[in-house]
Amino acid sequence: MTISPGRRLLWRAWPWIKFGGGVALGVLALWVVAGRRGELSGASHYLSHLRWPWLAGAAVVELGSFVAFAVVQNRLLGAGGVIMPLGRLIGVTLAATAIANSIPAGPLVSSVFAFRQYGRYGADRALAGWTLGAVFVTAAVSLALLAGAGLAIAGAEGANLDLVGVTAGVLVAAVVLGVLFVQRRVAVWLVTGVIQLSSRWLRWPQGDVVIRIDSIVVRLTAVTLTGRRIVSAVGWGLANWILDCGCLALSFVALGLGVPWKGLLLAYGAGQLAANLPITPGGLGVVEGSLTVALVAFGGAETSTVAAVLLYRILSFWIELPLGWVTWAVIVLSDRRTEPMPEMSRNSGTAEVSW
Numbered sequence: 001m002t003i004s005p006g007r008r009l010l011w012r013a014w015p016w017i018k019f020g021g022g023v024a025l026g027v028l029a030l031w032v033v034a035g036r037r038g039e040l041s042g043a044s045h046y047l048s049h050l051r052w053p054w055l056a057g058a059a060v061v062e063l064g065s066f067v068a069f070a071v072v073q074n075r076l077l078g079a080g081g082v083i084m085p086l087g088r089l090i091g092v093t094l095a096a097t098a099i100a101n102s103i104p105a106g107p108l109v110s111s112v113f114a115f116r117q118y119g120r121y122g123a124d125r126a127l128a129g130w131t132l133g134a135v136f137v138t139a140a141v142s143l144a145l146l147a148g149a150g151l152a153i154a155g156a157e158g159a160n161l162d163l164v165g166v167t168a169g170v171l172v173a174a175v176v177l178g179v180l181f182v183q184r185r186v187a188v189w190l191v192t193g194v195i196q197l198s199s200r201w202l203r204w205p206q207g208d209v210v211i212r213i214d215s216i217v218v219r220l221t222a223v224t225l226t227g228r229r230i231v232s233a234v235g236w237g238l239a240n241w242i243l244d245c246g247c248l249a250l251s252f253v254a255l256g257l258g259v260p261w262k263g264l265l266l267a268y269g270a271g272q273l274a275a276n277l278p279i280t281p282g283g284l285g286v287v288e289g290s291l292t293v294a295l296v297a298f299g300g301a302e303t304s305t306v307a308a309v310l311l312y313r314i315l316s317f318w319i320e321l322p323l324g325w326v327t328w329a330v331i332v333l334s335d336r337r338t339e340p341m342p343e344m345s346r347n348s349g350t351a352e353v354s355w
Contacts, residue, residue, distance in 0.1 A: 055250075065240050138178075138233050
């Protein structure tokens with residue numbers, strides 16, 4: 001099938017167009033915020049009276065969320081018989097997050113980076129690709145569970161924010177996605193059926209491509225996802241979100257403010273769902289706005305809530321960017337001096353965390 005030059009040009013330019021649109025929306029958000037100088041000046045007053053021990057605690061908790069996410073990847077790679085050191089996975093997580101949050105087509109580039117890092121420790125292409133998909137599913141399911149818990153805690157006040165339908169829909173969709181992903185027979189049947197139909201009606205794929213795809217499908221059936229491993233991965237996924245939410249809670253404490261516990265989980269879940277919308281890099285402007293609006297709706301003072309949310313984003317977004325890029329540089333330089341590991345022989349044994 002021939003692609004027209006105009007369509008090819010649009011396809012190549014689309015990541016930059018989306019990034020430019022995101023930046024424009026971010027500038028618009030900053031312009032709107034600039035019109036609320038009273039709240040910002042009040043927020044700066046709170047930020048100038050930080051409780052440093054609590055701030056350090058918030059930073060440690062945020063780092064813990066990266067560790068938990070690295071353990072999720074360790075558990076899922078272990079399902080295919082590959083052991084990747086946890087320290088390396090923490091570095092890959094920091095670097096990939098910085099890439100995803102700061103460049104055009106960042107999520108795609110960060111996925112390629114993680115894919116290659118998995119391969120350096122023995123994961124073949126099938127397992128590395130499967131792990132990326134499993135990480136996404138685990139994150140979606142655990143975030144949906146957390147948002148559902150937040151909705152239950154918020155009660156009637158949460159219903160007034162019109163988040164019941166959205167949260168329930170996301171929860172059901174995430175659980176269905178997780179079930180389909182775990183049920184490999186269903187996945188294999190769907191993939192095989194699509195390939196057969198495409199080969200019959202579109203005459204693609206054919207020949208060696210079909211054989212290669214079939215070998216990948218067969219390879220994925222060897223991945224052992226036991227019930228214990230599923231619970232472990234989802235549990236560490238929940239730990240990732242809970243620790244990140246804990247950073248938000250400690251941001252209130254570090255400013256000498258009371259934590260709006262009743263609406264915290266629901267507001268946090270809504271903010272993270274907004275962060276995953278492809279609008280601005282890392283949800284810049286979108287997360288801050290959604291968190292502030294939701295927390296103020298639960299009785300938080302607008303000025304103090306703005307200050308706490310800004311402090312949380314400094315710890316969880318802005319500081320992470322230079323730290324992640326430095327980590328990326330260290331990993332790249334290290335990779336140039338070492339040879340990748342050969343693909344490991346696959347087994348169904350348990351792969352433990354290794355430093």
